[in-house]
Amino acid sequence: MRYAPDPPARATDVAARVREVIARAGCSQREFARRIVMDPSKLSRSLGGSRRFTAAELARVADVGDVDAGWLLGTDAGTGTDAGTGTDAGAGTSAGATPRTGSARAAGAAPAPAPVAVPTGGRPLQIVRETVRLVAEQGFHAVRVADIAAACGTSSAAVHYHFPGRAELLEAAIRWCMDEDTAARAACVAAEEDAHKELWQLIALQTPYTEQRRRQWRVWLDLWAEAARSTATGRLHVDYYRQWRTTVADVIRRGVAQGVFRPETDPESAALRLTALIDGLASQVLATEAYGADPETGTGSGTDPGGTGPEQMEAALLAHVETELTPHD
Numbered sequence: 001m002r003y004a005p006d007p008p009a010r011a012t013d014v015a016a017r018v019r020e021v022i023a024r025a026g027c028s029q030r031e032f033a034r035r036i037v038m039d040p041s042k043l044s045r046s047l048g049g050s051r052r053f054t055a056a057e058l059a060r061v062a063d064v065g066d067v068d069a070g071w072l073l074g075t076d077a078g079t080g081t082d083a084g085t086g087t088d089a090g091a092g093t094s095a096g097a098t099p100r101t102g103s104a105r106a107a108g109a110a111p112a113p114a115p116v117a118v119p120t121g122g123r124p125l126q127i128v129r130e131t132v133r134l135v136a137e138q139g140f141h142a143v144r145v146a147d148i149a150a151a152c153g154t155s156s157a158a159v160h161y162h163f164p165g166r167a168e169l170l171e172a173a174i175r176w177c178m179d180e181d182t183a184a185r186a187a188c189v190a191a192e193e194d195a196h197k198e199l200w201q202l203i204a205l206q207t208p209y210t211e212q213r214r215r216q217w218r219v220w221l222d223l224w225a226e227a228a229r230s231t232a233t234g235r236l237h238v239d240y241y242r243q244w245r246t247t248v249a250d251v252i253r254r255g256v257a258q259g260v261f262r263p264e265t266d267p268e269s270a271a272l273r274l275t276a277l278i279d280g281l282a283s284q285v286l287a288t289e290a291y292g293a294d295p296e297t298g299t300g301s302g303t304d305p306g307g308t309g310p311e312q313m314e315a316a317l318l319a320h321v322e323t324e325l326t327p328h329d
Contacts (some may be wrong), residue, residue: 029044031179039187128134
C-alpha cells in the first residue's frame with residue numbers, strides 16, 4: 001500500500017487520529033513510541049503540531065495500531081475519498097479508528113490483554129532492574145520472586161504489591177530492556193544523517209562490549225527460548241523484532257536514496273539478513289564468555305583456539321555491510 005505525504009492543511013487532523021490510535025492501544029505515549037520505533041520527543045512534537053509525521057512513521061502507526069492507513073490520512077481506504085466529505089471511513093463500525101478488514105478486532109475477537117506498564121522510578125524500577133540482572137545471571141525459570149525481593153532488600157509481598165504475578169514482573173523486565181535498547185537506537189538515529197555511518201553505529205550498539213550489553217543479550221537469549229513456548233512472550237518477541245528490523249530497513253532505505261548503498265538493494269531482505277547475522281554472532285560471543293575465553297577478544301589460552309569476541313563480531317558485521325551493501329567501483 002502506498003502512503004501519500006500528508007497535506008499541510010490536514011496535519012492537525014492526522015495528529016488527532018494518531019492520538020486516537022494511542023488511546024485505543026491503551027498504553028502511554030512513550031510505550032507507543034517504542035512500538036513504532038520512534039524517538040519519544042519526535043512523537044511528542046508531531047502530536048503537538050511542531051513537526052510532521054513522515055510517511056514511514058504513519059505506516060508504522062497504521063501497522064501497530066491495526067487501522068487503515070486511509071483513515072489515518074483522512075481518506076477512505078477503499079475509495080480514496082475524503083473522510084470529511086460525508087463518506088465515513090468508519091462506515092459499518094463505531095465512529096473512530098477503522099480496524100483493518102480481516103483483522104482479529106474486525107472479526108469480533110477479544111482484544112489482546114493490556115501491556116504491563118514499565119515503571120520509571122522508585123521501588124518498582126528497582127524491582128525490574130534486579131529482575132533483569134537475576135534473569136541474565138540465572139535464566140527465566142530459575143529466578144523466584146523471593147530471590148528478587150532479597151536482591152531489593154524487601155519482601156515478596158512488597159514485590160507482589162507492584163507486580164501481581166511472576167508473569168507480569170517478567171514482562172515488565174523484558175519491556176524495560178526493550179525500552180533501553182530502543183532509546184539507544186533512537187538517539188543513534190537522531191544523531192547521524194549519513195546512513196552508512198548510522199548503520200555502523202547501530203551495529204556497534206548491538207555488539208556486547210560492556211557488561212550491561214552482555215546482560216541484555218543474555219536476557220534476549222532467554223526471551224527467544226521462552227517465546228517458542230509462550231504465546232504472551234512470543235507476542236513481545238515478534239513486536240520487538242518487527243521494530244528492530246524496521247529500524248535497520250529504514251536506515252538501509254535512506255542509504256540507497258543517499259547513494260551510499262547499492263541501488264538494487266531490497267531494504268527489508270537486507271535488514272532480515274543483517275539482524276539474523278547480529279543475533280548469531282552475539283550468541284557466539286556469549287557462549288565464548290561462558291566457556292571461559294576472554295570476553296573482550298574471544299581468545300583462549302594454551303591449546304584452546306578460543307571463540308568469538310565482540311571485536312571479531314563487529315569486524316564480521318562491518319565486512320558484511322561492505323560486501324553486501326556498499327557500492328563497488
